[in-house]
Amino acid sequence: GNSVTQMEGPVTLSEEAFLTINCTYTATGYPSLFWYVQYPGEGLQLLLKATKADDKGSNKGFEATYRKETTSFHLEKGSVQVSDSAVYFCALSESGNTPLVFGKGTRLSVIA
Amino acid sequence: NAGVTQTPKFQVLKTGQSMTLQCAQDMNHEYMSWYRQDPGMGLRLIHYSVGAGITDQGEVPNGYNVSRSTTEDFPLRLLSAAPSQTSVYFCASSPRARSSYNSPLHFGNGTRLTVT
Numbered sequence: 001g002n003s004v005t006q007m008e009g010p011v012t013l014s015e016e017a018f019l020t021i022n023c024t025y026t027a028t029g030y031p032s033l034f035w036y037v038q039y040p041g042e043g044l045q046l047l048l049k050a051t052k053a054d055d056k057g058s059n060k061g062f063e064a065t066y067r068k069e070t071t072s073f074h075l076e077k078g079s080v081q082v083s084d085s086a087v088y089f090c091a092l093s094e095s096g097n098t099p100l101v102f103g104k105g106t107r108l109s110v111i112a
Numbered sequence: 113n114a115g116v117t118q119t120p121k122f123q124v125l126k127t128g129q130s131m132t133l134q135c136a137q138d139m140n141h142e143y144m145s146w147y148r149q150d151p152g153m154g155l156r157l158i159h160y161s162v163g164a165g166i167t168d169q170g171e172v173p174n175g176y177n178v179s180r181s182t183t184e185d186f187p188l189r190l191l192s193a194a195p196s197q198t199s200v201y202f203c204a205s206s207p208r209a210r211s212s213y214n215s216p217l218h219f220g221n222g223t224r225l226t227v228t
Contacts (some may be wrong), residue, residue: 004186027148034216036217041117041221042221042222043154043202043219043220043221043222044204044214044217044219045204045218046216046217047218089155099145099157099170100157101204102147102154102155103154104152104154105154105155112166112180
């Protein structure tokens with residue numbers, strides 16, 4: 001079946017540090033890939049997505065590139081801020097009426 | 113612009129009690145779903161619905177019932193609460209019946225449930 005594996009957290013960084021959160025996936029077909037973010041006390045919200053190989057999703061300074069050859073969708077940001085402290089979830093969805101499959105989430109704490 | 117509204121925000125139950133978690137969306141979304149979030153387990157799908165009158169089981173459906181009599185509402189029922197159901201519950205919806213393929217999920221702010 002389909003699955004998503006994320007790096008375990010928590011991740012603690014100083015403000016303006018470079019961020020990478022690794023995500024790899026297993027899928028039988030050609031999924032769409034997503035990163036969702038959950039700020040404290042809130043539900044998840046979509047951060048970025050990519051729907052085919054070599055696509056790059058980007059939003060709020062975050063980027064992730066759909067790499068079919070390595071089945072990966074790593075999240076990066078060049079300079080994190082305290083306000084980026086949240087839990088980040090990688091997810092995939094194949095075509096059709098198939099629900100999203102989420103990774104376990106990675107908690108990021110950014111300290112000033 | 114309400115989006116997805118979940119009530120209550122917090123609930124404490126005793127083992128064996130029943131209750132219904134409410135979820136309503138005002139975006140005319142076809143797809144609705146319930147997830148539970150547990151430490152170290154991420155999000156796990158409980159039940160989902162691709163339209164009024166249609167529901168299906170997710171990864172962890174045991175102990176939960178759902179119905180979808182209207183497009184707007186998707187309540188989750190716990191018939192006999194157990195401590196293993198202590199969790200944070202999220203309702204999420206999506207515009208099209210094709211769940212989240214190219215169509216992101218909109219989440220509510222969650223219900224924190226404790227069963228003692």
